[in-house]
Amino acid sequence: xxxxxxxxxxxxxxxxxxxxxxxxxxxxxxxxxxxxxxxxxxxxxxxxxxxxxxxxxxxxxxxxxxxxxxxxxxxxxxxxxxxxxxxxxxxxxxxxxxxxxxxxxxxxxxxxxxxxxxxxxxxxx
Amino acid sequence: xxxxxxxxxxxxxxxxxxxxxxxxxxxxxxxxxxxxxxxxxxxxxxxxxxxxxxxxxxxxxxxxxxxxxxxxxxxxxxxxxxxxxxxxxxxxxxxxxxxxxxxxxxxxxxxxxxxxxxxxxxxxxxxxxxxxxxxxxxxxxxxxxxxxxxxxxxxxxxxxxxxxxxxxxxxxxxxxxxxxxxxxxxxxxxxxxxxxxxxxxxxxxxxxxxxxxxxxxxxxxxxxxxxxxxxxxxxxxxxxxxxxxxxxxxxxxxxxxxxxxxxxxxxxxxxxxxxxxxxxxxxxxxxxxxxxxxxxxxxxxxxxxxxxxxxxxxxxxxxxxxxxxxxxxxxxxxxxxxxxxxxxxxxxxxxxxxxxxxxxxxxxxxxxxxxxxxxxxxxxxxxxxxxxxxxxxxxxxxxxxxxxxxxxxxxxxxxxxxxxxxxxxxxxxxxxxxxxxxxxxxxxxxxxxxxxxxxxxxxxxxxxxxxxxxxxxxxxxxxxxxxxxxxxxxxxxxxxxxxxxxxxxxxxxxxxxxxxxxxxxxxxxxxxxxxxxxxxxxxxxxxxxxxxxxxxxxxxxxxxxxxxxxxxxxxxxxxxxxxxxxxxxxxxxxxxxxxxxxxxxxxxxxxxx
Numbered sequence: 001x002x003x004x005x006x007x008x009x010x011x012x013x014x015x016x017x018x019x020x021x022x023x024x025x026x027x028x029x030x031x032x033x034x035x036x037x038x039x040x041x042x043x044x045x046x047x048x049x050x051x052x053x054x055x056x057x058x059x060x061x062x063x064x065x066x067x068x069x070x071x072x073x074x075x076x077x078x079x080x081x082x083x084x085x086x087x088x089x090x091x092x093x094x095x096x097x098x099x100x101x102x103x104x105x106x107x108x109x110x111x112x113x114x115x116x117x118x119x120x121x122x123x124x125x
Numbered sequence: 126x127x128x129x130x131x132x133x134x135x136x137x138x139x140x141x142x143x144x145x146x147x148x149x150x151x152x153x154x155x156x157x158x159x160x161x162x163x164x165x166x167x168x169x170x171x172x173x174x175x176x177x178x179x180x181x182x183x184x185x186x187x188x189x190x191x192x193x194x195x196x197x198x199x200x201x202x203x204x205x206x207x208x209x210x211x212x213x214x215x216x217x218x219x220x221x222x223x224x225x226x227x228x229x230x231x232x233x234x235x236x237x238x239x240x241x242x243x244x245x246x247x248x249x250x251x252x253x254x255x256x257x258x259x260x261x262x263x264x265x266x267x268x269x270x271x272x273x274x275x276x277x278x279x280x281x282x283x284x285x286x287x288x289x290x291x292x293x294x295x296x297x298x299x300x301x302x303x304x305x306x307x308x309x310x311x312x313x314x315x316x317x318x319x320x321x322x323x324x325x326x327x328x329x330x331x332x333x334x335x336x337x338x339x340x341x342x343x344x345x346x347x348x349x350x351x352x353x354x355x356x357x358x359x360x361x362x363x364x365x366x367x368x369x370x371x372x373x374x375x376x377x378x379x380x381x382x383x384x385x386x387x388x389x390x391x392x393x394x395x396x397x398x399x400x401x402x403x404x405x406x407x408x409x410x411x412x413x414x415x416x417x418x419x420x421x422x423x424x425x426x427x428x429x430x431x432x433x434x435x436x437x438x439x440x441x442x443x444x445x446x447x448x449x450x451x452x453x454x455x456x457x458x459x460x461x462x463x464x465x466x467x468x469x470x471x472x473x474x475x476x477x478x479x480x481x482x483x484x485x486x487x488x489x490x491x492x493x494x495x496x497x498x499x500x501x502x503x504x505x506x507x508x509x510x511x512x513x514x515x516x517x518x519x520x521x522x523x524x525x526x527x528x529x530x531x532x533x534x535x536x537x538x539x540x541x542x543x544x545x546x547x548x549x550x551x552x553x554x555x556x557x558x559x560x561x562x563x564x565x566x567x568x569x570x571x572x573x574x575x576x577x578x579x580x581x582x583x584x585x586x587x588x589x590x591x592x593x594x595x596x597x598x599x600x601x602x603x604x605x606x607x608x609x610x611x612x613x614x615x616x617x618x619x620x621x622x623x624x625x626x627x628x629x630x631x632x633x634x635x636x637x638x639x640x641x642x643x644x645x646x647x648x649x650x651x652x653x654x655x656x657x658x659x660x661x662x663x664x665x666x667x668x669x670x671x672x673x674x675x676x677x678x679x680x681x682x683x684x685x686x687x688x689x690x691x692x693x694x695x696x697x698x699x700x701x702x703x704x705x706x707x708x709x710x711x712x713x714x715x716x717x718x719x720x721x722x723x724x725x726x727x728x729x730x731x732x733x734x
Contacts, residue, residue, distance in 0.1 A: 003385025005393040007271055010262065017263035036209050046161055053130065053165050065187050066130040066165075068211055 030085035030109075031065040035078065043078035044097070051098030052081070055105050064109060077120055083108050094120040131166045131208050132186045136251060138173025138334055139369070140491070141180035145196070146170075149181050152197035156204040166208055172338010174251035176238055177491035179220065191219035238489055241508050243470055245478045246294075246331075246454040247494045250338030255373050258380040261341040267386050269457035273349045274394045277460075282353040283309060286456065288464035290476040295321060295412075295449030296524060296553040297629075298475070298542040301456075304446055308354040308436040311444035316356040318347050319421070319440065319447040322363040322370070323405050323412040326525030327576060329556030331480040332450035334492055336363070336370035339454065340377035344400060346453035348387065349460060351398045354446050359400040362417050364407040374402060409526075409580035413628045414447045416582065427584045428628035449554070451480055471497035475541035479552070485522075485559035488513045495540070502536040505559065512561060520560045520644070524553025526573045526580075527633030529640025530566065549640040551633070565662035566645040567652055571599040573637035581630065588631030591622040595638060605665035607653045616642060656726040664708040668728040673698040675720035682712035682721060703728055 004010055034040070034049045052066055077094030083104065084090035091114055093104055100118055107113045135141075135150050150168060157163045174182050179193035185203065190213055192203060199217045206212045220238075244250075253260040261267070273282050287302030308316060320343055324332040336343060347359040363371050378400050381387040389397045403421045410416045411426040418440045420426035439445025455477060459467045471477045475497040481504065483490050488510030495504060505511065505518060512518050520530045529550035531538070538544050542552050560569065574596040583589045595618050598611050619635030619642075626632045642649060651657045658666035671682075671691075676698045683691040683699060690706040693699030701712070701721075713721045 003383075003388075004267075005385065007268075007275070010267060010271055013259055013262045014265070014268075017257075017259035033211075036211075049130070049165065050161075067187065068130060068209060 029063045030083070031067055032109075033082040033084070034066065034068050035080045035082075036068040040078045040080065045079040047098050048079045048081065048096050048101050051101045052105065055102050059105065059110065061105070061109060080120065085109075085112075089122055091119055092121040093118040130162075133166065133168045133203075133208075134171050134184045134186065134251070135168060136172075136174040136180060136182040137170035138177065138180075138251070138337060138492075139330060140173065140177030141182060142369070144180040146181040148197050149183070149195045149200045152200035153183075153204060156201045157208070160204065160209060162204075162208065169254045171252060172250035172255050173247075173334035173492055175242075175247070175492040176219070176489060178489055179491075182219070188213075192217045193219045238493075238508060238510070241499065241503060242494050243478050243496050244494050245458055245467075245470070246335060246451050246480050247338070247492065248458065249342065250334055250492075253339070255338050255340055256376055258341060258377070258384060261339070265461055266341055266457070267345055267384075269460035270345050270348055270386060271392055273352055273460050274392050274396055279309060279353045279355065282349060282460065285460055285464050286353070289459045289467040290464075290474075291452065291455055291459060291467070292475060292542065293449060294451035294455070294479065294555070296527070296551060296555075298552060301448060301452055304436060304448075305350065305353050307434075308356075308444050308446045311437065313444050315358075315441075315443045316354055317440040317443055317445040318351045318354065318356040318359040319414075319417070319445060320347055320359065320361040320450060320453055321412060321414065321417060321447050322361055322367070322450045323407075323417060324367075324450070324554060325364070325407070325409040325412050325580075326527075326554050326556045327573075328484040328558050329482050329525060329554045331482050331492060331555050333367050333370050335450050335454050335480075336367065336374055340370075340374045341381065342454045342457060343374065343450060344377050344381045344387065346448075346456040347400055348391065348398045349456055350446060350448065350453070352396050354444070356446070357398055359398065360403050360421055360440070361400060362403050362405055362411070362421060364405045364411075366407050371402060371404060378402070408582070409576070410582040410628070410630050413630055415628065417447065418445065427582045428630070430627065451555070472539065472541050474543060479540065479555060481555045481557050483509050483557050483559065485557075486512055486516070486518065486561040486564070487559040497541045498539045500537050500539055501531065504540060504557075505536065509559070512559075516561050516563075518559055519562050519564065520566075522550075522558040522560060522569065522637075523556070524551035524636075525556045526576050527551060527629065527636055528553045528556075529636050530560070530569065530644060532644045549636070549643055551636070563660055563662060565603075565658050565660035566641040566648045567599060567603055567658075568660075568662050570637045570641045571596065571603055574599055574634070577630065577634040581634070585625075585627035585631060587622045587625040588627070588634060591618055591626075592631070592634050594618060595622070595635065599638070602649065602652050603658075603663045603665065605652070605656060605663075607649075609650075609653055612642070612646075612649050612653065658725050661723045661725050666725045666727055667708060667723050668703055668725075669701055669706060669708060669710070669712060669721055670724055670728060671699055671701055672720045672722065675718050677718055677720075679717070681715045681717070685711045685715050687711065 036045050079096045080094050081096050082090050082092045104115050107115050137146055153168050157166050181195045183192045203214050206214045249264055283305045291301040292298040322332050405411045405420055408426050411420050413428045414435050416426045416428040435445040468476045478494050478496050480494045493508050520532045522530045531548050531550050545552050578592045578596045581588045581592055598615050601607050619639050622635050623632055648659055651659050661667050678696040688705050688707050690702045691699050
C-alpha cells in the first residue's frame with residue numbers, strides 16, 4: 001500500500017470501503033430476490049445466485065441488493081428471481097439460468113428494459 | 126471486494142468471546158461452506174455491541190436483524206432459515222425485536238436498549254471490522270487527522286478541543302484542551318503523548334472495548350494530539366490482561382504505517398509521529414499518571430509528588446500529555462465535525478457523551494454510551510432494564526474503588542461530573558455496579574477496601590498502613606465484633622488517609638467507606654448494636670432455618686450440605702445444626718418447598734432451643 005498523501009486519495013479509499021459496507025445495509029435503489037427454497041436450489045438457484053453476484057461485481061453494480069428468499073410458489077419455472085427497482089412494480093422472471101441471469105442484469109438493471117421472454121409475472125407475488 | 130448478499134456481523138468483544146463466540150463463528154462459516162455460500166455471505170467479527178448479558182450477539186445484514194445468545198446450533202439454523210430462505214429465526218431474536226417478526230429494515234434505535242444511547246466514543250465499536258483500516262476510513266476515519274494536519278495550526282486544534290469542553294473521561298474530568306495547551310506552551314525539543322489504557326476499576330471495561338473494537342480511533346487521536354502539543358512519539362500503556370486489545374492495536378499501528386498515517390511526513394506534511402505499545406503488568410496504581418510514566422521508563426510503578434505535573438516534567442523529564450482511551454476516542458469526531466456539534470450533546474459543564482459499563486444487579490449488563498445529563502433513573506431503568514428479578518434497586522456504586530454509592534432516592538440526579546461529586550460519588554472511569562437489597566453496604570465497602578489494600582503500592586504510609594487498618598475494622602464489623610468506637614475510628618482514618626496520601630489511589634481509597642457511612646450509617650450500626658445484617662449477607666449475622674410446617678423430609682438439603690449439618694429422617698422434618706452449618710446457602714437453593722429461610726440475627730446454638 002502506498003502512503004496516502006492527499007484528501008482525494010483518502011476519499012477514494014472511503015468510497016471504495018463504503019461500497020463494501022453499503023452492501024451490508026439496505027440503502028439501495030432496488031433488489032434482486034433469488035428464490036432459494038428447496039425446489040429452487042434443486043433447479044439450480046445456487047448457480048444462478050453465484051452468476052448474479054459475479055456478474056454484478058464484474059459490471060461494478062453496487063446499488064442493488066441481492067437477497068435470498070424462500071419458495072415463491074412458482075416451482076415449475078424455477079429458478080425464479082424477482083427484480084424490484086425503486087418506483088417500479090416488481091417483475092418475476094422464470095427459468096433463470098446463469099446465462100439468463102446475465103441477460104436480465106444487462107437489460108433490466110443496466111438499461112431499464114424488461115426481458116419480456118422470461119417474465120412470469122408482474123407485480124407483487 | 127466482491128459483492129455479498131448478506132453480511133453477518135458477530136460481536137467479538139470480551140464478553141461474547143467468553144460466551145463462546147468463536148464456536149458460533151466457526152459454525153456459521155462451516156454451514157455457509159456447506160451450502161456453497163461462503164463466497165457470497167461474509168462473516169465479520171466486530172468489537173463489543175454493548176449488550177454483553179445477551180451474548181454472543183450477531184446482526185444479519187442487509188435486514189439488520191439482531192440475534193442474541195447464540196450457540197453453534199443457532200448459527201446453523203440462522204444460515205438455513207434466515208440466509209437461505211429469508212425467514213427470521215424467532216427463538217434467537219434480540220429482546221425487543223421479538224414483537225416484530227417481519228423482516229424489514231430496522232434501525233437499532235427501535236430497540237429500547239439502543240434508543241437513548243448516543244454513540245460517539247463507541248461509534249464504530251460493533252459496527253466495523255476492527256482489523257480493517259478501510260472500514261475505519263469508510264466511517265470518516267483519518268479525515269480528522271487530514272483536516273488537523275493540512276488545514277489547522279496546532280493552536281487551532283487545541284482551541285477546537287477547548288471549545289468542545291471535552292473533559293477527561295478517565296474520571297477526574299480535567300479539561301483536555303487545557304492540558305494540551307499547557308503542554309504546547311512548554312519549551313522542549315522532545316515531548317511525549319501517552320494513551321492511558323491501564324483500565325483497572327473492578328467492573329469497568331469500556332477502554333478495552335474501544336481498543337478491541339476500534340483501535341484506529343486511538344491511533345488517529347494520538348497523532349492529532351501529538352501534532353497539537355508538538356510531540357513526535359506516542360506510547361499506549363496497556364495492561365497485559367488485555368491481550369486482544371494489544372493484538373488489534375498492534376495491527377492498527379502497522380496498517381496505519383502502511384497507509385502513511387503514522388511515520389515520517391504524514392499526508393506529505395513535515396509532521397512525523399510514531400506510536401509504541403508498552404505493556405503493563407496490571408497494577409492498579411499504574412493507572413495513576415506519574416506511576417504510569419515510571420513504569421514506561423522501566424522503573425517500579427510508583428507515583429511521585431505532583432507538581433511538577435506531567436505536562437511540565439513527564440516521561441524522562443520531558444513535557445508529556447496523558448489522556449485516557451475514551452477521552453482520545455472522542456477527539457477525531459470533535460475535530461472532524463467541530464466543537465459545536467459535540468456540544469449539542471451533554472450539559473454546559475459536561476458536554477458530550479460518557480460510556481458506562483453496567484454490572485451487578487441489572488438486566489442489561491453491558492456497555493452503554495449516553496449523553497451526559499441523563500438521569501441515573503433513565504440509565505438504570507430505560508437502558509439497563511431495571512432489576513433482573515424485578516426487585517428494588519437499592520443503590521448504584523460508581524467510580525470503582527475511588528468512588529461511592531448513590532442511594533435510590535437520588536436516582537433523578539443528572540449524570541455529570543459535578544452532580545455525582547456533590548453526592549460523594551465520582552464519575553470515575555464509568556464502571557457502574559448496581560446493588561439491591563441483598564447487598565450489605567459494609568460488605569461493599571470491605572470489598573473495595575480489600576482491593577485497595579491489595580493494590581496500594583506501599584510508597585506512602587497513610588495508604589499502605591491506613592487502608593489495611595480500615596480493612597481490618599470493616600472485617601471486624603462484618604464478623605460481629607465491631608463497636609461504636611470502630612465506626613468513629615473509621616471516619617477519622619478516612620479523613621487522614623484522604624488528606625495525607627501521596628497519590629490519587631490513597632486519596633480516594635476511603636471514598637467507598639465514607640459514602641456508605643454517609644448514606645447507610647444505620648447498616649453499620651445494625652451490625653454493631655443489634656447484631657443484625659439487614660441485607661442478610663454477612664455470615665456472622667445469619668442463620669438458615671427450616672420451617673417445620675413446610676418441610677416434607679425430601680432429604681434434598683441434607684444431601685447437598687457440605688458439612689453434613691442437616692439431620693432428619695426421610696419424610697420427617699429436617700433440622701439444621703447451627704454449629705456445623707457454614708452458611709453456604711446450598712440448602713436454600715435445592716429446597717423446592719420454600720421451607721428454608723435466612724434469618725438475621727443469627728440463631729444461637731441449635732434450632733431446637
